[in-house]
Structures are given as C-alpha cells and as structure tokens.
Amino acid sequence: MNSRRQFLKISSLSAAGLIFGGGLLDAFAENLVKKNPSHFKGPFDFVRTPTYCEVCFWKCAGWVYKDENGRIKKIIGNNDDPNCNGRFCPRGTGGVGMYNDEDRLKTPLIRTEERGEQTFREASWDEAFDYIAAKLQKVKKEHGPESLALFSHGSGGKYFGKVLKGLGSNNIAAPSYAQCRGPREVAFLATYGQGINSPENTDIRDTKCLVLIGSHLGENMHNGQVQEMSDAIDKGATIITVDPRFSTVASKSKFWLPIKPSTDMALLLTWMNVIINEELYDKKYVEKYCYGFDQLKEHVQQYTPEWAYGVTTLKPQQIRETARAMADAAPAVIVHPGRHVTWYGDDTQRLRAVAILNALLGSWGRRGGYYNPEKASVPHFKLPDFPKPSKNWRDAMGGKYELADLALASGVCDASIPSPEMSCAIKAWIVNGTNLINTLPNQANTLKAIQELDLIAVVDTMPMEITGYADVVLPECTYLERYDSLRVSQGREPSIALRMPAVDPKYNTKPAYWMAREIAKRLDLLDYFPFENLEDEIDWELQQVGTSLEEMQRIGVKRIKREYDDLYFEKNEDIEFDTNTGKIELYSTALAEEGFEPIPVFVQHPEPQEGFYRLIYGRAPMHTFSRTANNPNLTDLMDENTLWVNPKVAKEWDLKNDQYVYLENQDGIISDFSIKVRVTERIRFDSVYMVHGFGHADKRMKRCFGKGISDTQLISNVMIDPIMGGTGMRGNFVTFRFDNKKEA
Amino acid sequence: MRYAMAIDTKKCVGCSDCVVACQTENDVPIGYCRDWVVEVMDGTYPQLEMEIRSERCNHCENSPCVRCCPTGASHYGEGGIVLVTENKCIGCSACITSCPYDARFVHPKGYVDKCTFCLHRVKKGLQPACVAVCPTKCMYFGDLDDPRSEVSEILKKRKHKTLIPEAGTKPQLYFLI
Ligand code: SF4
Ligand code: SF4
Ligand code: SF4
Secondary structure, rough: HHHHHHHHHHHHHHHHHOOOOOHHHOOOOOOHHOOOOOOOOOOOOOOOEEEEOOOOOOOOOEEEEEOOOOOOEEEEOOOOOOOOOOOOOHHHOOOOHHHHHHOOOOOEEEEEEEEOOOEEEEHHHHHHHHHHHHHHHHHHHHHOHOOOOOOOOOOOOOHHHHHHHHOOOOOOOOOOHHHHHHHHHHHHHHHHOOOOOOOOOOEEHOOOEEEOOOOEEEOOOHHHHHHHHHHHOOOOOOOEEEEEEEEOOHHHHOOOEOOOOOHHHHHHHHHHHHHEEEEEEEEOOHHHHHEEEHHHHHHOOOHHHHHHHHHOOOOOHHHHHHHHHHHHHOOOEOOOOOOOOEOOOOOHHHHHHHHHHHHHHHOOHHHHHHHHOOOOOOOOOOOOOOOOOOOOOHOOOOOOOOOOOOOHHHHHHHHHHHHHHOOOOOEEEEEEOOOOHHOOOHHHHHHHHOOOOOOEEEEEEEOOHHHOOOOOOEEEEOOHHOOOOEEEEEEOOOOEEOOOOOOOOOOOEEEEHHHHHHHHHHHHOOHHHOOOOOHHHHHHHHHHHHOOHHHHHOOEEOOOOOOOOOOOOOOOOOOOOOOOOOOOOOOOHHHHHOOOOOOOOOOOOOOOOOOOEEEEEEEEOOOOOOOOOOHHHHHHOOOOOOOEEOHHHOOOOOOOOOOEEEEEEEOOOOOOOOEEEEEOOOEEEEEEEEOOOOEEOOOOOOOEEOOOOHHHHOOOOOOOOOOOOOEEOOOEEEEOOOOOOOOO | OOEEEEEEEOOOOOHHHHHHHHHHOOOOOOOOOEEEEEEEEEOOOOOEEEEEEEEOOOOOOOOOHHHHHHOOOOOOOOHHOOOOOEEOOOOOOOHHHHHHOOOOOEEOOEEOOOOOOOHHHHHHOOOOHHHOOOOOOOOOEEEOOOOHHHHHHHHHHHOOOOOHHHOOOOOOOOEEE
C-alpha cells in the first residue's frame, strides 16, 4: 500500500544516517503531506509523536520527542491522559533505554544442531515463517489444533491469538492471570458479580482511608494509582499498611501493622468481627444490598482480636483501633484488592474476605471507595467466525478450576507434560513478550514441558532466557518503532490512545502484527487479517468512533464522555448485582455450589523450619517484571537486587552488609548466582526480602547477566488455589549458603 | 528573583523518576546523575521511621563552589541559579571539594556538571524536568521573591528544613517535613 511505503521511505533516511536540520525535515514532510493529503499516514510532526507505554500494563499515553537529528530523546506523559496525567513513572521515562539497548535481538534465529551442539543461526524472515507455519501445520495434523498454545503478555499477543484461533485453538494464556490478579477477579466476581480489572476502579483520589495489605504502592509504580495516593496524602487520608516489611508506603502510613507473614486472613476476619460486633458496619447498605449477613456474623464470632494476637502477632488494641479508623472513614474507605495476589493458595478466599470487608463498610459504589468504571466501546472489523475448538486447556485439567474465567498459563504449561490425566496434550507454543522461565513458578516444571514440545517460537525484543529454548526466535521492534492496536482503557472517564512509530525499526526487527500476518498468509488464514497494515485497521476503528488516525496522531489521547452519570450509587438506588442472588454475596452461593467454603475460613500455613526464612519478593519502582533488568537507563538506577535481612538474623549468621551469599530453598535448590546482603530493620526476623526480576542467566544480556538472584528459581513449592488455579508463590523458605556447590 | 525548590518528603516514594527525567532531558551520560534519592531510616523493628528525599544542587545563596572557582566558570545566573560555563571550566575540581552536598561531578567531556534547575526550560515557562515528571507531585519550583509562586505558598503552609544549614551556604532546596 502506498501510505506505508512512503512512511518507510522517510524514516529510512534518518536511519541511514542522513541528518536534516529540523526545519528541512519538516518542510520535506509538509511537502509530502500536500502531495498525498488522504493517504499520508506517517508522522506529521517529526518532533513529537504519540505512543502509549509498553513497559508495564498501565499503558500510560505519552509523547516521544526526537532531537534535531531525528533520534529519540525523551518520552513524556500526555497531559490529556487519565492513566498518567502527563507524568510517566521511572520505567516509562526510561523506556528510551529499551530502544537503545544494544543487546536487543536483531534478526530472526533458527535453532540448528551442529555436531551435537545446539546453536542458533541467523535466518531470513521468510525462512523463519516457513519453518513456523510448517511446524504448526504438522502439529495440527498429527495432534489436532487444540495442541497449539499461545503465552502472551503485552500488545503483540492479540495478533498471534488470531492465528491460533484461526487454526482452531483457544489455548491463549497470560501469566498475568494465574500468576498475578486472577484470584482477585474471581473473588470480586463471586461477591459483586463484577471484577476489578485494570486500571483498578479504586477511588483513591477521594478516599479518607486506604488499607493496603501486602500491596506496595509506590514500589509498584502503577502510575495513576500512585498519583492518587499522593493526592489522598495531601488531603490527609489515613493509610493503614499491613506488611511484614516496612515498605515505602508503610513509612507514609498512620498505622503500620507488621503482621506475621501468611496470616492476613486472620486479620481480615477479625476486622469483620470487630466491625460487626461493635456495630460499625453500614447497616442500611448491608440490609439493602447484601446477602448472607447473618451467616457471616455467626461465622466471624470465633475470630476475636485476642485470638488474632496469637496468630498474627498484632496487638488486639491495634486491630480494634484500625477497624474503627476504617469505619470512621466509611464509606470513603478502600480495603485495597491488591495486585499480584497469588500468595498461599487460599488467595481467592483471602480476596473474598477483602471484598466482604468492603461491603460491610459500604464502600463499593461510593465516593472514596470503589467507583463504577466505564470502558470506551470501539467496534472491531467483523471477521469470519473462528472454527470451534473441540477441546481446550480446561479439558486437560479434568474438571478442575471451573471458576477460572481466563486460561491459566501454568495450566497450559502443565498440559504440555504428558500424563494419564491430561486428555489434551499441548505440543506447540508461541510465546509473545513473556519470559516464561522467570515468570512461571517452578522452573523445573517449565523446562520439562519445553522438552516435550514439537515447536516453540518466541517473539521478544530482548534475548530473554526463554529465547534460549526456542526453535525460532522472532525479534520484535520496540513499542517506539511500531503501531499497535488502540489502547482502550477503563476509568472514571473512558479513553482511547494511539501508539505509532516514532522512528523506523532498528536492526532487522519487525512489528508483531506483521509477523502474525505473514504466518497467517502461509496458513491460509488471511481472512482474519483483512487489513494489510495495522494503521489501516486502526483508522477504520477510529472512524467508527468519530475520529481518525490523522486526528489521533495529533492528539494521542481522546477522552470519551461517559454515557451515564453513574460513577457512584444514587442514594437508595435499587441495584441488581450480577450474582446468583442479585445481591452482594457475603455468603457466596457460587462457591458453595462448587463445593468451596462460602465464607472464608482461616487456615494456618506452614512455617519455616529452624534456620530457614520465608522468601518474600516484591517490586522496585524502576523495574518491572523481569524485563527491564538490562535497560541501560534503569540498570543505571538499580543494577542488582539485594537481600533484606533483619539485624538479628545477620548477627546469628555473621552476615555483613554488602557481603554476597547464595540461597538454598526447602527443596534443596541453590541459587545460580549470589546476592548482596542488606542488613536492615525494615524486615521481620522470620523473613527475607528481595526484588523480583534479577539473576538473569542469559549471557547475551550483558548488563544484567548474573546480577543478583532470581526469586523464581527458588519458588519450587507452588500452592495452587483450588478455586481458580492461581499459583501461590509465598510458601518458600530459604537459608543462607556461602557457596553454591551441592554438598556430597 | 530567587529560584527555589521545595520537596515534600511526606509524598516522595523514592521512585527515582526525577533522576531518569533529568538524564534524558539534560543528556546526562549513563552512570552519572544530577539528582539522586536518599532514604534515611531510624528506629528498630517495628518502631521505624523513614524519610525519603530527592536531592540535587542546593543553588546556595552563599555558595563555596562559586567562591572557590579560579576561572569564574562557576557563577550565579538568573534568579540566583548556580551555573557552570562549560568552556571556562578547566576541570580542576576545586568546586567539587568545596561543595558540602556532593552535588557536582566531572562530566566525561572534561568539565564539571551539576543541576541547573533546568534554566533552559524555566526560561520557556516550563517547570524543571524532575518537577514536571514526578508522579507524586512532591516537588514545587518557583520564585521565592514572588509570594504567590507555588514554592512560596507551600513554604508558608508547611514545616520545612534545609540540609546541613550549619555549613552556612544558605541552600535554596527546601524539604517539607
Ligand atoms: S506506570 Fe510506568 S511503566 Fe507502566 S505504563 Fe505507566 S509509565 Fe509505563
Ligand atoms: S549545593 Fe554545592 S554545587 Fe550547589 S550551589 Fe551549593 S555548594 Fe555549589
Ligand atoms: S532541575 Fe533540571 S537539572 Fe536539576 S535535577 Fe531537576 S531535572 Fe536535573
């Protein structure tokens, strides 16, 4: 098509090293626009182009600025964007490092076997696609289409998802579900008939009391949320933080409850006990909207503050005081649902307790509690129906996890390991932008699954560990070098945002859309890709909602007016919730039907044996997932993780600050690399803490190879949530070692 | 005119976004920084307190770095902002030794570099890059001589301190406590 070629022509000028003064380049562009008013879809403004950030899932919209030589200089938030209000987080600001990283994947690679040595050779795109298409077809023929799976994170996954669905499989999984927020979604669905989704519908901006349970706002820079917390602090909101670690936000809290790890459920149930018995709950709200109050009241009688003291180590007075603080602020109170809530395998139940507590305080649907979000509806071009899959990952799970509303990444991984119970053997993986080696818990299991595959094709921008296991590696260009589907966000005000290339792709890298379409072409699936270019599809979509690609290239973000003024419940409004009873279910009929506890019950979790400490992991604001560790700008801020150790423990083991140690877990797994000790009062004596996402083992990532250690490597005890299959990862214990050789 | 910055330690989460924004705005080479984040801890578990501060050159009103500079490269610019003229700087590092705040470094190109309060932006009516990017909006910048500037207003309202006041440098970086 005309437009695309012209765009490439212009940008390749700068890529070839030709330097124009800003003025000349602008005049050049203007000329082109004049000649081609309707077709020109390249950047009108060579100085600033819109994007939305791809470093984390918050998807803040911003502007990419280039210098006079046409090189990317900086990325700044878009003032009109409700997700970021013109302010990016450090990772988003440092997104330029992703583009500049000279360790990026540069050209397609195919695995070869030479004299018994497995290596990769560089390949052309055609070869890579032919290889993948042939393998996909072979696997489909031999094992059926349901033996194909996709693991996906980020924007590119959708396009490969279409290829997979076109072939007849819907085994499309994202680690962000079973490894992160799944239990929360199921718990809130079971209680309110509605999930939380992303960005969260928490009305932090107007809250009077924010309760954070193991939720490290500020260290996890979920941008809009952190901004609103700051506003709440300005307005004098009370923050209650429950955390065995003195987190950043604990230091900003009126109440910090240094709870014994794994006992959060006890605290939640006890808070309910106090709130119900002291009659602090919202009586009108509970009577009008809730189902099962009497059962709940009776159920929580056993959980007294005095009982909780023994379990949580929190003083009864502290528990009562904080319960009253919440009730004082109600309904402008948020017991925060958290993110990455897969801890001990009873996570859906713990999040149910969170949901119930909010209901008692009447915060759902109220200002300063949870607002009713709205998402823009952008119509998609009508595609022919996908063939109906005859089986999927669920069948492989033998009737387990019926309540999971999305595919489980760990489930798909398990289904790839042949076993008598699994009726659906997965044989081919496409992996888009997710480093499964460091993302799925229980590395040994992941590696076992990989050995069983006929094909593993990995799409990424960096030589992440998973690319080392691939048969074919497809190097994607970064988000600064491509179009992607529109960002359609939920919020108080729905919005859409555009991402377009600021520069031409570096090296021999390509956008995922193009890759997926090329594969589709070879599989005779082009019907599912009616648009040759993604920008044409986006333009079509934008026109349906009364704008255009041209307008969005100028403004980047468009806010769309809410259809109804229903951010909060009206006074005494009659509301039907999407649950079996039509009410907020304090007593869950759906869980009861499936044979689970209808009201959460406290269960004691195993404790570390002598000399072992609970492994707690979390986030640093400048890194995210395991994908930023090699980013030159972000590595500059933090280039390795450290192990937080309480001074008492340090003394016992004679550990000094900055000393390097290895860790061994309860199953005898020893970390590949060593980690620097940080002796600090900020962590309990029964736990150690580290930031997730370090200890990379792929030498091709020069900056981060071997720096710090990988928590994932030490997470071999995975406690599966029986309700939705979430992978609880906080039940691992470690001890210190001074070398990493196994004792004979 | 008297430019100053105030930083709210109650809101700063220490994310270092100010550091990255400064690096990309001012082409600070990787491995160097004009601003940085400090965390100060006090107490024993579980009685703990922590202060988080984003720090940079204090643009001291009585600055030893300007006084000791042999070539006049270090000087006061518009609104009292302390600046270094690159081509006058001989890289002798006298200023680095004299600064009690460790705010200066030798740029790989050979001259001494440090925070400029983003004068190039301020002149265009923009906020310094670190202030503009901060997700918690914990930084305030403006003219202290203007009683209605954001920074004057916030200093009127909130308790604050400066760092190492005993050095007598009269810092223009204020920390709200
Ligand atoms: S929160 Fe930060 S990393 Fe996430 S999308 Fe926004 S700017 Fe990017
Ligand atoms: S902080 Fe240091 S460099 Fe900045 S003005 Fe004061 S003495 Fe000079
Ligand atoms: S004012 Fe400008 S130069 Fe100074 S630290 Fe902030 S961004 Fe850097």
